Amino acid sequence: MQSTDKTTPEKSKNCASNRIKDVILQRICDGTYAPGQKLVELQIAKEFATSQAPIREALSQLEAMRVVETQPYKGTRVREVTSREMQECLEIRGVLEQLAAEKMGDRLLPRMDELRAKALETVAAAREQNAQKYGFANIEFHRIIVEASGNATLMIVWETIAPEIRMLSLAHSNLFNLEECAQEHMEIIEAFAENDNRYAGKLLKLHTETVLVGVESPGNPST
Structure with missing residues (x-):
């Protein structure tokens, strides 16, 4: 009997990035990640036992929400607010x-x-x-x-x-x-x-x- 699971690699990656985004957002909102703190893709990827691709996507979504900011050669940091x-x-x-x-x-x-x-x-x-x-x-x-x-x-x-x-x-x-x-x-x-x-x-x-x-x-x- 053929499996009816139609989950694609792309869909799976999106689910992972959304889950990771929510965790990072929660940590930013509760102060676990402080304003100005650097978010290192490799470290986060190791924590979630995943590749850096969904981490990069999660950080991109958070940047669109204006809670993190990315600068060339400096990486991604929690955005400092005024x-x-x-x-x-x-x-x-x-x-x-x-x-x-x-x-x-x-x-x-x-x-x-x-x-x-x-x-x-x-x-x-x-x-x-x-x-x-x-x-x-x-x-x-x-x-x-x-x-x-x-x-x-x-x-x-x-x-x-x-x-x-x-x-x-x-x-x-x-x-x-x-x-x-x-x-x-x-x-x-x-x-x-x-x-x-x-x-x-x-x-x-x-x-x-x-x-x-x-x-x-x-x-x-x-x-």
């Missing part, structure tokens, strides 16, 4: 999430418990002053809201800046009050619970501005 870049990303995120809230209708209702759970995770992490835990829960909190918009294009645009926001938040976590930001999550939930999506959208925009105040404070690098 407060100016964070300002730009946060401004875009605020607009996108306000729009998501205004357009979602009642699509968030089945996920309210999930949203509240993520908000409570940010509250707990903020009390512990654990920027890493806060960052993961925070991204998931906002992702749930954007997904509930039902707007696929909006989701795609938001996803393109989500890893960068996560990196920037970790790098600049000392610039904003985690407990204040976490409390604002609870206020956003209350607005959604009262079916006031427009007000929730306004709160999401103001929430972004809370973070921006810290980033834009005098003395913070802007380049």
Whole structure:
């Protein structure tokens, strides 16, 4: 009996590169790979017991996401971020999430418990002053809201800046009050619970501005 497995070498390579990309991205986002750290293809290939081809493809995808950068004769490094870049990303995120809230209708209702759970995770992490835990829960909190918009294009645009926001938040976590930001999550939930999506959208925009105040404070690098 002939095998029905139609997996091709090219498809297998793509699966490997995507898996490796996700692992590297996770390590960048949680601080395992620090800003400016060099990522050596050969070392990563040995770790994953693979050739350098899927590693190269994974790094290429990460470069397109602006989380790593490659320079001739210098190799690939985790991209170092600036407060100016964070300002730009946060401004875009605020607009996108306000729009998501205004357009979602009642699509968030089945996920309210999930949203509240993520908000409570940010509250707990903020009390512990654990920027890493806060960052993961925070991204998931906002992702749930954007997904509930039902707007696929909006989701795609938001996803393109989500890893960068996560990196920037970790790098600049000392610039904003985690407990204040976490409390604002609870206020956003209350607005959604009262079916006031427009007000929730306004709160999401103001929430972004809370973070921006810290980033834009005098003395913070802007380049």
